[in-house]
Amino acid sequence: MRYDGTVVFVTGGAGFIGSAVIRHFLDHTGAFVVNIDKLTYASNRCSIPQAAGHPRYAFAELDICNENGLRALFECYRPAAVMNLAAESHVDRSIDGPGEFIQTNIVGTFTLLQESLHYWRSLMSARSEAFRFLHVSTDEVYGSLGASGLFTEATAYAPNSPYSASKASSDHLVRAYHETYGLDTTVTNCSNNYGPYQFPEKLIPLTIVNILLGKPLPVYGDGLQVRDWLHVEDHCAAITLALRSGRPGEVYNVGGNSETTNMEIVRTLCGLVDEALGARAELRAAFPNSPAVQAMPSVGLITHVRDRLGHDRRYAIDYAKAAAELGYAPARDLAMGLRATLDWYLANTRWWQALLGRDYADWLEKNYKR
Numbered sequence: 614m615r616y617d618g619t620v621v622f623v624t625g626g627a628g629f630i631g632s633a634v635i636r637h638f639l640d641h642t643g644a645f646v647v648n649i650d651k652l653t654y655a656s657n658r659c660s661i662p663q664a665a666g667h668p669r670y671a672f673a674e675l676d677i678c679n680e681n682g683l684r685a686l687f688e689c690y691r692p693a694a695v696m697n698l699a700a701e702s703h704v705d706r707s708i709d710g711p712g713e714f715i716q717t718n719i720v721g722t723f724t725l726l727q728e729s730l731h732y733w734r735s736l737m738s739a740r741s742e743a744f745r746f747l748h749v750s751t752d753e754v755y756g757s758l759g760a761s762g763l764f765t766e767a768t769a770y771a772p773n774s775p776y777s778a779s780k781a782s783s784d785h786l787v788r789a790y791h792e793t794y795g796l797d798t799t800v801t802n803c804s805n806n807y808g809p810y811q812f813p814e815k816l817i818p819l820t821i822v823n824i825l826l827g828k829p830l831p832v833y834g835d836g837l838q839v840r841d842w843l844h845v846e847d848h849c850a851a852i853t854l855a856l857r858s859g860r861p862g863e864v865y866n867v868g869g870n871s872e873t874t875n876m877e878i879v880r881t882l883c884g885l886v887d888e889a890l891g892a893r894a895e896l897r898a899a900f901p902n903s904p905a906v907q908a909m910p911s912v913g914l915i916t917h918v919r920d921r922l923g924h925d926r927r928y929a930i931d932y933a934k935a936a937a938e939l940g941y942a943p944a945r946d947l948a949m950g951l952r953a954t955l956d957w958y959l960a961n962t963r964w965w966q967a968l969l970g971r972d973y974a975d976w977l978e979k980n981y982k983r
């Protein structure tokens with residue numbers, strides 16, 4: 614791989630997708646990874662089990678808004694690439710309190726770009742030609758689709774939530790640093806990720822955890838909103854391809870080919886959990902409040918709650934450009950991916966049970982009352 618033997622910065626590497634990227638780099642490349650993370654509520658250093666004592670891994674607890682801290686890291690490690698995944702990522706939290714989203718997603722990306730530019734300009738020509746800034750973004754910047762159509766890279770930006778507006782701003786800044794200063798940047802815009810190590814405030818892990826604990830499953834509005842689900846390891850493959858062979862200044866959409874309504878996701882997970890608990894006595898003993906213990910269907914936990922403000926109805930991705938230029942194609946279908954994700958949450962109860970602290974409890978409480 615192009616980055617073997619070099620240093621790669623990954624911001625937000627203690628989060629869901631960033632940790633998957635780092636696990637991928639440590640397991641499948643020869644790159645030295647520096648994980649730069651502020652350690653917000655959404656982070657978990659246990660999400661990279663292979664990091665402890667790894668000779669090609671370093672961790673820096675740092676806010677990407679901290680320019681002096683970033684400058685010191687650039688001077689110390691002299692990276693060949695920066696992958697920016699640090700963000701406030703949860704739409705509902707952005708509706709309740711947008712300030713942190715503006716700060717991290719816009720000001721943080723700006724600060725990281727400024728320090729990348731400063732460092733890049735100090736490099737001798739061969740190294741400066743190789744340096745690359747990859748920015749991970751979202752399909753939500755394109756707004757909401759009707760019943761048909763797909764987002765392409767040419768779709769006009771129309772972000773609807775404070776989260777997506779902050780991501781859109783960061784995408785524009787990245788583009789501007791390429792157009793104005795010639796920094797080698799690539800942006801990827803992907804759909805909803807799911808898989809192991811996802812914080813249980815997002816729909817899929819929240820549903821799994823709540824079924825196991827026998828808690829209500831909040832479905833916003835009619836539950837017929839559509840998302841395109843992308844397994845996090847397929848997303849990692851796409852990001853790695855974009856880092857290796859994306860064209861400077863280009864944008865690539867990344868999708869999972871798995872458009873599904875929220876109700877369908879929740880109902881499928883109910884069925885999968887019921888099946889798993891029905892077949893395994895040790896799981897019934899571990900989760901005595903789950904409906905399956907009383908031979909009740911978990912779908913009974915589904916509770917329609919007030920709709921999300923400004924809720925986007927449908928997202929769907931055309932990833933033909935990433936397929937043609939990068940050789941990207943999602944390898945996992947949704948049915949297989951959901952089953953594997955449930956198996957992971959069943960086998961790693963300690964990981965998610967440790968997160969069920971005050972912040973999460975408050976969050977759930979608020980959601981039920983919506």
Ligand code: NAD
Nearest residue numbers: 625627628629630651652653655656676677699700702806
């Ligand atoms: P996450 O919330 O799980 O993790 C974000 C990480 O960033 C956390 O470890 C957090 O501590 C860190 N962080 C937050 N603010 C920081 C700051 N100021 N400085 C340094 N670190 C900070 O998010 P995720 O789901 O892994 O998303 C990663 C990226 O992918 C984000 O940019 C998000 O917008 C984008 N994305 C996510 C999805 C998805 O479905 N999860 C889909 C499309 C795009």
Ligand code: DAU
Nearest residue numbers: 702703704751752753804805814815816831832833838875
């Ligand atoms: O599309 C990419 C985006 O996907 C990313 O940019 C975001 O970072 C990521 O959080 C995700 O955003 P969503 O808002 O789509 O994901 P979330 O899991 O919060 O919600 C998925 C859908 O399920 C959405 O339509 C809202 C709905 N939902 C969510 C929760 C948490 C419910 O109906 N009930 C819930 O309890």
